[in-house]
Amino acid sequence: MSRTARPQxxxxxxxxxxxxxxxxxxxxxxxxxxxxxxxxxxxxKFIKVGKRLRARWDDVEAWLDSQTITA
Structure with missing residues (x-):
């Protein structure tokens, strides 16, 4: 199983x-x-860290942006 590294x-x-x-x-x-x-x-998007759910703030912001409704 290969892992994709996030840019550092x-x-x-x-x-x-x-x-x-x-x-x-x-x-x-x-x-x-x-x-x-x-x-x-x-x-x-949430990720599991051990037994806990966590989210990256960038994912939270991206999801909120995708929910934007234009009138």
Whole structure:
């Protein structure tokens, strides 16, 4: 099983991964909604770190951008 390496940059400051609670607060939705998104394949991409769900902030922002509705 091969792994795809993410580009590394010494100038790139990494932000801590977002917890489901962080995502819920940021999006203004209940925590259960975030878990529902994760279990049904909606919402931002989540990754498992050990037993915990985490999200990259870039993935959260990208998902929010994809949800933008233009009138």
């Amino acid at each position: 940059s010494s100038n790139l400051a990494r932000r801590p991964l977002a917890t489901p609670q962080d995502v819920a607060e940021y999006c203004g939705v209940p925590l259960n909604t975030v878990y529902r998104w994760s279990s049904r394949g909606g919402g931002p």
